[in-house]
Amino acid sequence: MIRYSPEFKQSLVEMHNQGRSYTELAAEYGPSADSIRNWVKLYTVHEVDGEKWTQADVNALQKENAKLREELEILKRAAVLLSKYN
Structure with a gap:
């Protein structure tokens, strides 16, 4: 399968x-x-509230959001465990 650079893809989009x-x-x-x-x-x-976003931007933010939610859950569990030992 041929891989195309992001620059090539964007030029075709334009x-x-x-x-x-x-x-x-x-x-x-x-x-x-x-x-x-x-x-x-x-x-x-796409422009939303004066900011410009691509679907790639939205996808990256959704991925980051999921990772941060997972990290938050781990920290919450760790806090519960630590509070039991203090």
Whole structure:
């Protein structure tokens, strides 16, 4: 499976956002139209409350949030155990 750099993906997203079709980009640059469609969903910038976010940003934040929640649960359990011994 061919791996494409984030810069390459973003350049195709920009070209699509300027009016080029998925099929046209796929024929010219190689990745499938479905891959390009997925990249457009992932890299298109959305503005929320004056801040710009991509789906990749949201995915990264969700992953970080899950990790932090897990760490919080571990710390809560550790606090309960430590309080039993003090």
